[in-house]
Amino acid sequence: MVVEAFRRGWAVVSSRVPRRVWAEGERFLECGDVRHGFVEVACGACREARLVAFSCKGRGWCPSCTTRRAVEAGAHAEAVLPRVAHRQWTLSLPMGLRFLVVSRPALLKRLEVRLVQSVWRRQRRAARRLGQRGTLAGGAVCFGQYFGSRLQLTPHLHCLVPESMWTATGEVVEVPPPTDDEVCAVLRRVVTLARRDFEAAEAAFGDEEDEYGALQAAAVQRPLALGDGPTRRRPAKRVAVAQGFSLHADTAVHGHDRQGLERLARYGARGPLAESRLRRLEDGRYEYTPKRGEAFVVTAEALVKRLVALTPPARRHLTSFHGVYGPNARLRPVVMQAPSEDAAPPPPPVPPTKHTKPKRPRLDWATLHRRTFGTDVLQCPCGGRRTVRRLHLGRKQAEARWAELGHPLPSRRLPPETAPPQLALDVA
Numbered sequence: 001m002v003v004e005a006f007r008r009g010w011a012v013v014s015s016r017v018p019r020r021v022w023a024e025g026e027r028f029l030e031c032g033d034v035r036h037g038f039v040e041v042a043c044g045a046c047r048e049a050r051l052v053a054f055s056c057k058g059r060g061w062c063p064s065c066t067t068r069r070a071v072e073a074g075a076h077a078e079a080v081l082p083r084v085a086h087r088q089w090t091l092s093l094p095m096g097l098r099f100l101v102v103s104r105p106a107l108l109k110r111l112e113v114r115l116v117q118s119v120w121r122r123q124r125r126a127a128r129r130l131g132q133r134g135t136l137a138g139g140a141v142c143f144g145q146y147f148g149s150r151l152q153l154t155p156h157l158h159c160l161v162p163e164s165m166w167t168a169t170g171e172v173v174e175v176p177p178p179t180d181d182e183v184c185a186v187l188r189r190v191v192t193l194a195r196r197d198f199e200a201a202e203a204a205f206g207d208e209e210d211e212y213g214a215l216q217a218a219a220v221q222r223p224l225a226l227g228d229g230p231t232r233r234r235p236a237k238r239v240a241v242a243q244g245f246s247l248h249a250d251t252a253v254h255g256h257d258r259q260g261l262e263r264l265a266r267y268g269a270r271g272p273l274a275e276s277r278l279r280r281l282e283d284g285r286y287e288y289t290p291k292r293g294e295a296f297v298v299t300a301e302a303l304v305k306r307l308v309a310l311t312p313p314a315r316r317h318l319t320s321f322h323g324v325y326g327p328n329a330r331l332r333p334v335v336m337q338a339p340s341e342d343a344a345p346p347p348p349p350v351p352p353t354k355h356t357k358p359k360r361p362r363l364d365w366a367t368l369h370r371r372t373f374g375t376d377v378l379q380c381p382c383g384g385r386r387t388v389r390r391l392h393l394g395r396k397q398a399e400a401r402w403a404e405l406g407h408p409l410p411s412r413r414l415p416p417e418t419a420p421p422q423l424a425l426d427v428a
Contacts, residue, residue: 001275002062002063002273002275002278003029003031004280005278005300005303006029006300006303006307007029008300009300009301009304009305010025010029010304012301012304013305013308020311020314021060021311024056024059024311025308027056027058028060028062031054031056031065032055032064033053034398035402036053036395036398037054037391037392037393037394037397037398038054038392038398039052039054039390039392040052040388040390040391040401041378041387041388041389042386042387042389043380043382044384045380045382046380046384052369052377055068059312060271060307060308060312061307061308061310062271063273063274064372065271067372068369068372069269070269070271071368072363072368073265073266073268074263074265074266074269075368075371076363077160077261078259078262078265079337081162081325081336081337082164082172082255082335083337084162085164085253085254086162087162087177087178087249087252088158088248088249088251088252088264089158089159089186089247089249090156090159090248090249090251091159091190091247092154092156093244094245096244097198097244098155099153102153102155102313105316107197109320110197111157111190112144112159113322114189114190114194115159116138116140116322117193119138119140119161120161120165120323121189122182122185122186123136123163123165123175124136124138124165127173130175130176134167134168135167136165136166136173137167137168137324137331138161138162138324139162139166139321139322139323139335140159140160140322140323141265141268142158142319142321142322143157143158143160143265143318143319144312144317144318144319144320145157147310151288151290151307151310153309160264160268163175166324166331166335170331170334177238177252178238178249180238180240183238183239183240183247184240186249187245187246188242191242236248236250238250251264269318273307277289277290277291281297284300285297285299286303288303
């Protein structure tokens with residue numbers, strides 16, 4: 001459904017976006033299409049072959065690829081993060097600074113560092129009150145998001161911070177949960193530290209707005225549909241608001257709740273669009289039902305304009321590890337646990353050279369496909385296991401192999417346009 005809507009509106013919008021966004025849109029139209037390349041797997045017992053199309057690996061709005069990335073992030077967090085309690089800190093920005101952050105992505109990264117350092121400062125003070133002395137180091141996993149539930153451009157941060165710190169020898173020091181006053185103190189410090197960053201950026205902010213910038217500005221200022229959200233039934237805990245910033249810190253998981261930790265990581269790494277929430281109406285428009293709030297109806301062109309405006313900035317990580325969780329941290333080998341048995345098996349050893357460095361274990365593509373879509377592409381109905389036979393890269397190779405197998409190429413033709421319903425008038 002998303003591909004159909006995107007094809008209808010992409011022709012109008014494609015000439016108004018930067019080249020990197022145009023390239024992602026073109027790759028999205030080829031995502032899951034066997035005509036543009038696939039991997040051929042075959043069963044060793046019955047010799048039955050199956051074709052698995054390549055994905056676009058987009059970072060913006062592709063429901064399939066963003067879901068797969070969220071599943072991988074959740075699996076990695078569940079496998080390697082230590083078995084201590086983790087708390088989610090969510091920082092939202094005032095409306096007046098959102099477009100500035102979108103135009104200057106480095107500001108969001110600075111704000112992320114300010115937030116993590118402020119939370120660590122609060123944890124060190126709590127540990128000192130418990131009698132702990134010496135150097136203490138913390139960790140954090142931060143996810144940057146540029147969208148809201150109603151597909152508005154809303155840059156904000158989700159940070160998973162352990163409710164523990166570590167001494168210089170790797171000993172775990174648990175800290176109590178924050179109080180409402182401590183959450184307010186953290187936010188005040190974040191705003192104070194970030195004020196000079198935003199003031200310097202405001203002084204240098206004078207670029208003219210291009211067509212793509214106009215799309216982003218509209219995405220920041222206007223949701224696709226107006227309407228009041230659900231009313232809050234109980235007073236919020238561990239929530240602070242100051243100068244338009246808001247900080248939420250009331251979501252936490254126990255150290256042994258690995259499924260809850262994986263769910264929080266998947267939530268932070270998720271994409272903006274869910275395929276199941278979009279449906280096509282009889283008049284040719286599309287209705288999107290967000291997780292909260294009322295459904296809204298848009299045309300294909302308006303939907304595509306909004307989706308391309310949600311594309312993350314280039315050369316910016318959407319997931320970052322801080323402190324003892326960082327890749328070069330001295331305590332990382334002590335703090336991080338070994339991957340679980342469900343993770344991908346380690347690759348065969350490679351003779352070391354000065355240009356090779358060890359890679360972290362990752363889920364292989366078949367396991368990731370199974371955990372994302374619930375289908376094991378390597379499991380044959382006869383009971384055997386399929387193995388990769390050949391890769392067919394590019395449209396020419398893919399169509400040639402498709403013809404060898406004797407299958408007709410799948411049609412990508414759009415259904416005919418449907419005219420809006422007309423009012424029936426009796427003029428006889």
